[in-house]
Amino acid sequence: MSFIKEIAMKIFKICSVSLLFLFPEIGYAKMDSSEVDMKSEHRASSDSLAPLEKARKMSRIKGNRKIDITPIKERDGIASGIVVVYGHSLFPPYKVENVGEKVLINGIQVVPSLLVQRDSKPIEIPEEKKARYLKMIQFEKEISKIYYSQVSYKDRTTLQAEILAFAKKNTLVKDARWGKDMLVLDYKVGGGSMLNLKGTTPDKPWPSRKEETGKAIVEYISKGIKSGCILIDSNGGITPGCGRKDTVNEIMQNANLSKEEKINRLSKWGNFEVAMDIVDNYDHAEWKTNGEQK
Secondary structure: OOHHHHHHHHHHHHHOOOOOOOOOOOOOOOOOHHHHHHHHHHHHHHHOOOHHHHHHHHOOOOOOOOOOOOOOOOOOOEOOOEEEEOOEEEOOOEOEEEEOOEEEEOOEEEEOOHHHHHHOOOOOOOHHHHHHHHHHHHHHHHHHHHHHHHOOOOOHHHHHHHHHHHHHHOOOEEEEEEEOOEEEEEEOOOOEEEEEOOOOOOOOOOOOHHHHHHHHHHHHHHHHHHOOEEEEOOOOOEEEOOOOHHHHHHHHOOOOOOHHHHHHHHHHHOOHHHHHHHHHHOOHHHHOOOOOOO
16 A cells, blocks of 8 residues: 555545544455355344344443433523433433533533443553654654744755755655655654645644534534434434433333333334433433423
8 A cells, every 4th residue: 555545545534524533544455255254154143133132232332331420400502302311311401512522411521422431441552652653743843843944045945855865864764755845754664744844834733623523513413402302322323313201211110121121112212222321321300201390
């Protein structure tokens, strides 16, 4: 995979509307017959599972979904609608806001999911790799400083030649080259970087893509509430639309139903993720009908 192709794919993914900001490596390999057989066998095995078991297998939440939350009592906001967060039913009015890269409803963080954060394990990065990465950042800052401190009075072609020579002397660099106003760096450890060096002053930093996405999610959730209902599950899903609140109470208070039966019935009220959340966190006081609310 060429470095240019990798950069092109990264740019494409940045421009895509997504909640994830990941840039996986690009690789195309021909699958042999054994790989095809294994995938077909796995698919057949998955298709044989009951809907609830399939939902559990696909979910990122593998353990208990129990979580205690304390919503803020808002005075202003969206006055009606149903909002279910991690299996808890919140009371209106609803205030949906974007704080940095997080989305909150009545003070409860819903994006990113608290349960996913609780269950996820941080990736351990070796100290050697951290140190190398910091050296790369510092090296690229030095190049930028050299360029912008001299570009106002030095011939651009001469300056670019000097920067290229400086870059190639660095022990981290495998190769370096100019592409008009773009300095392309290939590092010995793999990967690389592209420094856009043009004009006489550094460009203004790009706005945070995650913050922009957060604002879009706030708008999406707000529209869902205004349409009648929004369900936000522990797995990170956001789904507009649900059934009546009294249906949940009828199912949860039915002593003749097992936990599995309750989940299966509640899945028709919302979906399997929300159903599993409700069963682990149900509190009748939170599920009062509109006529019972004060």
